[in-house]
Amino acid sequence: MNRGMLKFAAVALALSWMGLAMAAPDVGQAQKQPLNVHAIVMFFIFVMATLGITYWAAKRTKTASDYYSAGGGITGTQNGLAIAGDYMSAATLLGLTSMTYFQGFDGYIYCICFYVGWPFIMFIMAERLRNLGKFTFADITSYRLDQRRVRTVAAIGSLTVVVFYLIAQMVGAGQLIKLLFGMEYWMAVVIVGVLMVIYVTFGGMIATTWVQIIKACLLLGGGTLVMLLAFSQFGFSLETLATKAVENSKKGMALMAPGAFLSDPVTAVSLSLGLMFGTAGLPHILMRFFTVPNAKEARKSVFVATLCVGFFFTAVAIMGLAAITLVGMNPQYFEGGELGSKLLGGNNMPAMHLAHAVGGNMMLGFLSAVAFATILAVVAGLALAGASAISHDLYANVIRQGQATEADEVRVSKRSSLVLGVIAVLLGIVFEKQNVAFMVGLAFGVAASCNFPVLILSMYWKGLTTRGAIWGSIAGLVSAVLIVVLSKAVWVVVLGNEKPIFPYEQPALFSMPLAFFMAWLGSVTDTSVRAAREKEAFEDQYVRAQTGFGAAGAAAH
Amino acid sequence: MSTAVYERIRKNPKFDELVAKRSRFAWTLTAVVLGIYFIFIMIVAFKPKLLATPIWEGGTASIAWPIGAGMILLFWLLTGLYIRRANSEFDDINSEIIKGAIE
Numbered sequence: 242m243n244r245g246m247l248k249f250a251a252v253a254l255a256l257s258w259m260g261l262a263m264a265a266p267d268v269g270q271a272q273k274q275p276l277n278v279h280a281i282v283m284f285f286i287f288v289m290a291t292l293g294i295t296y297w298a299a300k301r302t303k304t305a306s307d308y309y310s311a312g313g314g315i316t317g318t319q320n321g322l323a324i325a326g327d328y329m330s331a332a333t334l335l336g337l338t339s340m341t342y343f344q345g346f347d348g349y350i351y352c353i354c355f356y357v358g359w360p361f362i363m364f365i366m367a368e369r370l371r372n373l374g375k376f377t378f379a380d381i382t383s384y385r386l387d388q389r390r391v392r393t394v395a396a397i398g399s400l401t402v403v404v405f406y407l408i409a410q411m412v413g414a415g416q417l418i419k420l421l422f423g424m425e426y427w428m429a430v431v432i433v434g435v436l437m438v439i440y441v442t443f444g445g446m447i448a449t450t451w452v453q454i455i456k457a458c459l460l461l462g463g464g465t466l467v468m469l470l471a472f473s474q475f476g477f478s479l480e481t482l483a484t485k486a487v488e489n490s491k492k493g494m495a496l497m498a499p500g501a502f503l504s505d506p507v508t509a510v511s512l513s514l515g516l517m518f519g520t521a522g523l524p525h526i527l528m529r530f531f532t533v534p535n536a537k538e539a540r541k542s543v544f545v546a547t548l549c550v551g552f553f554f555t556a557v558a559i560m561g562l563a564a565i566t567l568v569g570m571n572p573q574y575f576e577g578g579e580l581g582s583k584l585l586g587g588n589n590m591p592a593m594h595l596a597h598a599v600g601g602n603m604m605l606g607f608l609s610a611v612a613f614a615t616i617l618a619v620v621a622g623l624a625l626a627g628a629s630a631i632s633h634d635l636y637a638n639v640i641r642q643g644q645a646t647e648a649d650e651v652r653v654s655k656r657s658s659l660v661l662g663v664i665a666v667l668l669g670i671v672f673e674k675q676n677v678a679f680m681v682g683l684a685f686g687v688a689a690s691c692n693f694p695v696l697i698l699s700m701y702w703k704g705l706t707t708r709g710a711i712w713g714s715i716a717g718l719v720s721a722v723l724i725v726v727l728s729k730a731v732w733v734v735v736l737g738n739e740k741p742i743f744p745y746e747q748p749a750l751f752s753m754p755l756a757f758f759m760a761w762l763g764s765v766t767d768t769s770v771r772a773a774r775e776k777e778a779f780e781d782q783y784v785r786a787q788t789g790f791g792a793a794g795a796a797a798h
Numbered sequence: 799m800s801t802a803v804y805e806r807i808r809k810n811p812k813f814d815e816l817v818a819k820r821s822r823f824a825w826t827l828t829a830v831v832l833g834i835y836f837i838f839i840m841i842v843a844f845k846p847k848l849l850a851t852p853i854w855e856g857g858t859a860s861i862a863w864p865i866g867a868g869m870i871l872l873f874w875l876l877t878g879l880y881i882r883r884a885n886s887e888f889d890d891i892n893s894e895i896i897k898g899a900i901e
Binding site: 513540543551788 | 801803804807808813816817820824825827828831832835838839840842843844846847849850852853854857858859860862863864866867869870871873874876877878880881884885889892895896899
């Protein structure tokens with residue numbers, strides 16, 4: 242224990258030194274933005290605060306349950322904020338503001354697609370997740386099925402989602418920090434990787450949750466402030482805001498209606514399916530349901546998270562509309578100071594320029610620091626989910642077949658998070674020059690096709706057997722990945738081929754039904770003795786899912 | 799944790815009552831949310847011009863924005879509605895069932 246603390250102090254010290262070194266002025270790099278002192282100071286404060294929390298959390302992390310699920314001791318409101326934090330990445334802030342800036346209402350449609358998974362999770366999943374789960378969602382899918390095989394495919398599904406999502410976040414972090422802080426790309430990626438590993442290995446779920454909560458509050462607060470300042474310049478009138486935006490945008494009235502972005506119905510439906518059910522299959526989100534003490538708090542978490550996410554998306558849409566006038570009409574935000582040329586720093590910058598336009602360098606620095614903090618928190622959540630899939634599912638239950646001690650399991654998890662950190666940094670550097678926009682889509686596609694169908698069937702359908710679960714997961718995983726690889730985003734844009742082999746970019750409409758079908762087919766044709774026993778075991782699982790009796794952490798009642 | 803307790807809970811008629819009531823309520827709300835959402839997506843895909851209708855005659859701001867915000871607000875309120883009933887009615891029946899089974 243003491244050695245752990247010492248190690249922690251050493252790493253924290255080394256890191257703060259790195260931070261100081263980083264604050265030294267960096268001259269002579271024309272491409273990067275000038276060093277942003279406000280942002281660095283504020284980010285430094287955030288890092289120190291979160292490291293303090295990690296230290297505090299490390300002292301409270303004694304058992305495997307503390308490590309994976311904060312001992313079930315997080316309240317509904319806290320967990321709701323943390324879920325919202327997990328869900329709102331820097332891509333949400335920058336990408337969706339930018340989408341509204343360029344495309345108008347299409348940006349808000351995208352927000353609504355992202356949002357609508359939440360009520361569904363509330364009505365259909367939240368309570369059952371809490372009542373059946375322990376540390377990972379594979380605890381639920383393998384509840385009455387073959388532990389080894391079902392957990393193996395669930396872990397593969399989780400890790401696939403985590404790695405794709407991590408790459409997207411890492412590359413985003415590197416680019417963003419290079420731009421906002423005036424720092425080298427690789428340095429930014431390394432800092433994110435190191436901090437992520439520290440939070441997860443030392444502080445486990447307790448630290449990850451609190452980092453997430455702080456970040457969620459900062460992001461909500463910062464976003465709201467910029468939105469209010471911007472909106473006030475239009476007298477808080479939607480009509481004035483819209484009129485000005487239409488006047489000042491090349492797109493004109495097209496801003497006010499759905500445009501080309503969703504003009505293809507197949508893509509529209511497939512995208513919305515993927516976003517909606519993908520949310521319900523993201524391992525780092527699902528894990529959050531096991532950190533609260535009971536089903537009641539699980540419900541409250543979703544209620545709070547839904548409010549935060551919905552409010553934030555709306556604020557982001559208003560920011561995008563306001564930026565059309567406040568940023569789009571100000572030559573200082575364009576390359577060469579010329580209106581209509583490229584936006585300084587690229588197309589993802591309207592939110593940042595807007596912060597500068599309404600609050601000067603101070604506000605820009607604040608929002609930059611918030612964006613960086615956001616990335617850190619999201620990667621920490623992802624790393625913990627990935628490490629848990631390795632240690633709890635693969636190591637403890639597949640390799641050691643439930644014979645591993647808690648201490649062993651946690652040790653493996655900490656090592657796994659270190660390995661994941663190294664992989665994430667390396668991949669982040671490898672993919673620097675690549676367009677990784679498709680990776681988040683891929684992560685959601687795999688979550689919706691590989692994780693979600695088997696999870697929901699295991700909770701609702703008595704007939705699901707081990708064979709069905711495995712067929713369903715593999716069919717969903719393979720088809721989702723294959724469709725994305727053969728679509729334009731990878732086949733043409735990344736691999737440089739001339740024509741995509743598969744015409745649609747969004748996999749969910751095709752891969753999700755396939756996964757359900759294969760899970761059904763594999764189950765109904767399974768006449769083994771084991772299958773009969775698995776179906777019988779549904780009864781007990783059903784009672785526990787409904788009443789919460791026997792659920793982990795609820796024993797204190 | 800024992801199967802015997804689960805068995806007792808299962809045999810309690812109140813358990814069936816709880817499951818039936820809760821399922822009906824949850825699926826109804828789900829159907830409402832999914833229904834509204836897919837109607838919206840269909841309008842976006844097939845009748846996008848409809849959403850361009852101005853809110854105020856001769857104005858610029860389209861009804862698309864308040865409709866979007868209204869959907870977000872409505873869905874959130876529905877989750878609140880579910881919680882209200884779950885926290886009182888459903889949880890009461892639930893704790894009664896469990897109490898009856900372990901005694």
